[in-house]
Amino acid sequence: MSKLEVFQLLLQDNPDLFTTQGLSSLLEDCIRLKYPERHKFTYPSLLNQQVYLSLANLGNGSSEDEEILRRILSDPKGWCMDAPAEVKEGGKFYDNMGKVFGPRFGTDLFLYHTVRDNIQQLQKNLGISGVRVINISVRDRLFSFPTVEDQLITLDEDRATLQQAVPEIIKYFVSLVQMQPAYKLFLVDQKEQKTSVSVTAVENAASSVVIAEIYTESYNWELTGANCWRGKSVERLDPDEIRLTLHLDWDENKFIFFEAQHPDLSRFPWLDTAE
Known part of the structure; x- marks a missing residue:
């Protein structure tokens, strides 16, 4: 199946395919393919295995692709065992994961990573943003801010x-903490x-975030x-905890965590019991 045919099918499923x-x-649908009965698909065409394999650049009729497909579909656990050294080395990760989660897990993970890499390259080529704006309401205050799409x-x-x-996100967080009843603010290591x-610690961190x-x-x-x-998770107008995560670099290596707790200790019964 050609890429053009695949994207035509996906566009029929969702005309907004080429957006964030x-x-x-x-990609969320691709993750859920293992348990299709538990998920409502935005792209039901993915349930056609040839569509999914084509997104991984497999199944387009080339002899190399056909060999990879033969290996994967006939021997999910050992598909790379007699492959060239570089392929075998790359397959060790998936094989090890399969030993933990079951024989098909490594294969499924390999295919998903390949699809994800291809979709990310498409995203980059088309200049499609990897950020979306979310709307939240905390303590009856509405707020919108950009967040990263994980995949x-x-x-x-x-x-x-x-x-x-x-700056606006930090300002919003501080305003939530200071509203009455004021929340208890903690730095979490x-x-x-x-x-x-105090809120000063949050404000002072802003310059490096x-x-x-x-x-x-x-x-x-x-x-x-x-x-x-x-x-059991519930929704409350005044939540038990409001958490602020500050990323200090783009490599996801350095963070600062702040946690604001509701002053009513009955929300945290183990603390109340301890006293």
Whole structure:
């Protein structure tokens, strides 16, 4: 099946294919192919195996592709065992993963990574942004900010968009913390140890930040044993926790984490019990 035929089918499924959300949804569908009965596909054409394989640049009729397909489909666990040295070396990662998650896992992961790399190259060639704007409402305050699509690449212009949004995101977070009832603010280290801080610590960090992200968590907790609690995620107007993640570099190596906790300790029953 040619690439043109594949994209014609995908465009019939979703005319917005060549957009940030369109490509992100395509990769999300690819991830869900293993359990199709549990997912509503934006691109049902992917359920045709030839469409999916064509996105991986496989199945176009070349002798090399046919050999790779023969190996993958006939021996998912050992498809690269008698391949050339460089192919065998590259296949070790997938084979090792298969030993942990089952014989087909390595093959599925190989195919998905190949599809994702191809889609990311297409995204780059077409200049499609890897950033989307999300809308949130926390403590009855609406806010919109850009965030990275996990499976897409971040273009140079995306980096500018993300960095320019940092001051407003931090300002929004600080306003949420200071609203009455005021939240308790903590700096969280890599060992998840918490140190009480003021909003000044958040504001002082702004100058070195390239990406800022906010998310919230709230739970109903149930005691299941001696000091053992099970939580069920819920939505609350005033969430239990408001978290701010500050990325200090583009390589995802350096972070600063802040956590704001609701002052009502009954939201955190293990703390209440400890006292």
